[in-house]
Amino acid sequence: MTTDAKKVRRISQIRNGTVIDHLNPHRVFEVVKILYIDDTTEETVTVGTNLQSKVIGKKGIIKISNRFLTQEEVNRLSVISPNATVSIIEEYEVKKKFKVKFPQEVRAILNCPNPNCVTSIEEIETRFKLVQESPILLFCTYCERYCRENEIEIL
Amino acid sequence: MSTFEKRNIISMRDFTKDEILHVLEVAKVMDEEPSKYAHALEGKILATLFFEPSTRTRLSFESAMLRLGGGTMGFADPGSSSSKKGESLSDSIKIVESYADVIAMRHPVEGSARLASEIADIPILNAGDGSNQHPSQTFLDLYTIQQEKGTLEGLKVGFMGDLKYGRTVHSLANALGQFGCELLFVSPKGLEMPSDSLEELARMGGKFKEFENFEEAKGDLDILYVTRIQRERFGDDLDYDKVREGYNISKKFLEGCSPDLRILHPLPRVDELSAEVDETPHALYFRQAANGIPTRMALIALVMGMVS
Numbered sequence: 001m002t003t004d005a006k007k008v009r010r011i012s013q014i015r016n017g018t019v020i021d022h023l024n025p026h027r028v029f030e031v032v033k034i035l036y037i038d039d040t041t042e043e044t045v046t047v048g049t050n051l052q053s054k055v056i057g058k059k060g061i062i063k064i065s066n067r068f069l070t071q072e073e074v075n076r077l078s079v080i081s082p083n084a085t086v087s088i089i090e091e092y093e094v095k096k097k098f099k100v101k102f103p104q105e106v107r108a109i110l111n112c113p114n115p116n117c118v119t120s121i122e123e124i125e126t127r128f129k130l131v132q133e134s135p136i137l138l139f140c141t142y143c144e145r146y147c148r149e150n151e152i153e154i155l
Numbered sequence: 156m157s158t159f160e161k162r163n164i165i166s167m168r169d170f171t172k173d174e175i176l177h178v179l180e181v182a183k184v185m186d187e188e189p190s191k192y193a194h195a196l197e198g199k200i201l202a203t204l205f206f207e208p209s210t211r212t213r214l215s216f217e218s219a220m221l222r223l224g225g226g227t228m229g230f231a232d233p234g235s236s237s238s239k240k241g242e243s244l245s246d247s248i249k250i251v252e253s254y255a256d257v258i259a260m261r262h263p264v265e266g267s268a269r270l271a272s273e274i275a276d277i278p279i280l281n282a283g284d285g286s287n288q289h290p291s292q293t294f295l296d297l298y299t300i301q302q303e304k305g306t307l308e309g310l311k312v313g314f315m316g317d318l319k320y321g322r323t324v325h326s327l328a329n330a331l332g333q334f335g336c337e338l339l340f341v342s343p344k345g346l347e348m349p350s351d352s353l354e355e356l357a358r359m360g361g362k363f364k365e366f367e368n369f370e371e372a373k374g375d376l377d378i379l380y381v382t383r384i385q386r387e388r389f390g391d392d393l394d395y396d397k398v399r400e401g402y403n404i405s406k407k408f409l410e411g412c413s414p415d416l417r418i419l420h421p422l423p424r425v426d427e428l429s430a431e432v433d434e435t436p437h438a439l440y441f442r443q444a445a446n447g448i449p450t451r452m453a454l455i456a457l458v459m460g461m462v463s
């Protein structure tokens with residue numbers, strides 16, 4: 001077992017489920033929100049933040065038992081934590097490992113920073129197009145404003 | 156090029172270069188042979204929904220529809236619409252779409268026209284959504300430039316005045332950038348082109364430069380697009396007066412410009428453009444205003460499928 005894997009164990013090991021690692025430590029709780037984890041969730045969820053990471057300094061980690069996230073679900077994290085890695089665990093073994101990918105269109109999970117945007121006023125889903133990945137640049141389909149990483153806000 | 160029938164005219168960003176040129180071609184036909192289309196839209200209704208007043212734009216849309224033989228209805232005063240009573244825009248659009256065949260709308264909220272187009276089955280013409288887009292204005296500006304210069308390619312175009320809040324400037328500059336024009340932006344400190352607009356221009360390979368005064372920029376300009384600088388933009392009247400001096404276009408101010416320089420202004424003007432310029436060959440702004448009719452006729456006829 002590698003040292004990295006040992007560390008993960010220390011937080012708590014899961015038998016079956018998903019481990020999201022290398023999360024931006026400042027946005028872990030927003031990730032929780034995007035994955036629709038709240039007090040109605042029945043699965044066991046472990047959330048860790050400000051953990052030491054050799055790769056990115058400090059990091060966050062989320063473990064969800066008995067839930068297997070799909071690539072599509074995971075991609076929704078990309079706008080706030082583009083470096084996250086995802087492992088699907090079965091019987092304590094990593095069955096699949098993947099990185100988040102930017103979707104070409106981000107729907108419903110972000111607020112438009114423009115207070116005079118129709119999405120801030122009427123009850124409709126927000127929609128952003130990805131213009132650029134690094135640094136992140138999004139474009140609101142409605143008000144046509146650009147939105148940078150520091151302006152990105154989860155609904 | 157996709158067909159224009161049933162399309163919405165929401166943002167210049169929705170149109171390719173070829174599509175823009177096609178609209179201008181149809182505008183030219185409407186300009187030259189309006190009588191041919193005088194009955195084209197008989198029995199059809201244009202609803203003008205102006206949630207924010209703009210008399211000239213509304214009259215221009217209505218005149219365009221009447222010249223195509225159609226009828227118009229609508230409201231011009233937000234106080235008379237149900238939005239004052241708290242009705243959502245979505246509901247207003249759903250109701251009106253059963254009354255009309257095409258809608259021209261102006262609304263103070265950015266993105267409202269895009270939303271309306273997603274709700275309505277009939278075409279929506281955006282007549283201005285907050286500080287975002289006003290595509291019929293951009294099309295008529297482009298039409299005027301093309302008509303005067305014979306082309307949109309490779310011109311040297313100056314923009315002067317309030318470039319920060321002037322929405323007509325942002326989308327016109329963007330379109331001209333696509334046609335390979337060289338853009339010169341002249342504005343007082345604090346009213347420069349927004350960095351987002353400049354970055355977008357840069358991404359598409361547009362050529363542009365920024366200036367603080369016209370002297371350095373005027374050289375061999377083909378077109379100068381002037382916008383109003385509003386007193387409200389300045390905290391201090393003294394600052395405003397100082398700026399205004401350098402941005403007042405008179406005959407003297409234009410000395411040293413190319414005799415072929417043409418001036419555009421989305422009107423109404425205050426004192427940034429002296430009346431004495433009107434009689435010079437430089438003045439193109441009244442023709443520009445008149446071009447609103449054939450351009451809007453073209454847009455309406457295209458989305459109604461009356462011309463292809």
Ligand SMILES: [Zn+2]
Nearest residue numbers: 112117140143
């Ligand atoms: Zn927006």
